[in-house]
Amino acid sequence: MKKRQFRVYADTSVYGGVFDDEFAEASRVFFDMVRTGSFSLCISEVIHKELEVAPTNVNGLFQDMLPLCQLAEINGNTLELQDAYIREGILSPKWYDDALHVAIATVAECDVIVSWNFKHIVNFQKIPLFNAVNVLNGYKAIAIHSPMEVISYED
Numbered sequence: 555m556k557k558r559q560f561r562v563y564a565d566t567s568v569y570g571g572v573f574d575d576e577f578a579e580a581s582r583v584f585f586d587m588v589r590t591g592s593f594s595l596c597i598s599e600v601i602h603k604e605l606e607v608a609p610t611n612v613n614g615l616f617q618d619m620l621p622l623c624q625l626a627e628i629n630g631n632t633l634e635l636q637d638a639y640i641r642e643g644i645l646s647p648k649w650y651d652d653a654l655h656v657a658i659a660t661v662a663e664c665d666v667i668v669s670w671n672f673k674h675i676v677n678f679q680k681i682p683l684f685n686a687v688n689v690l691n692g693y694k695a696i697a698i699h700s701p702m703e704v705i706s707y708e709d
Contacts, residue, residue: 559591560594561594561596561624561665562588562593562594562666562667562668563595563596563659563662564595564701565652565667565668565675566600566604566605566608567669567671568584568585568668569601569605569619571701573609573611580705581670583705584668584701584705585615587705588622589622595623595624596624596626598625598626598628599628600628600655600658601616604651626659626661632654634691635657635688635691636650636656636657638687639653639657639684640653642683644680644684649674652675655669656675656696660694664696665697667696676700
């Protein structure tokens with residue numbers, strides 16, 4: 555029986571993490587796992603726009619990964635869910651794009667969001683709030699983790 559690929563939405567911070575001493579190892583392993591088919595990587599126009607202004611090496615990694623990615627669309631449902639996160643006070647309007655990342659991944663039915671954004675996304679106080687809003691709006695709860703929590707470690 556073939557093992558099912560997890561649909562993973564990696565936000566912008568994971569691409570930059572490859573070039574950050576603190577996050578490099580886990581970020582590299584994560585993208586290696588995408589390359590070997592362990593994960594199905596979802597992207598969005600938000601990631602693309604954020605990475606257009608990123609350093610060349612970060613944008614280059616994104617461009618290299620594009621052939622392996624599935625595009626998660628931004629639509630009315632996504633924007634309504636994003637607004638619900640903000641309306642419920644999970645994030646303020648200032649963090650519009652962070653709320654949009656979570657909404658995109660949720661509406662696209664990704665299994666997990668990976669991020670190094672511990673303030674607004676991978677946050678033990680915010681994760682249950684995101685998921686409560688998801689369920690109240692007819693969506694499944696979504697797992698939210700750092701890359702370190704989803705990669706496989708060699709024994």
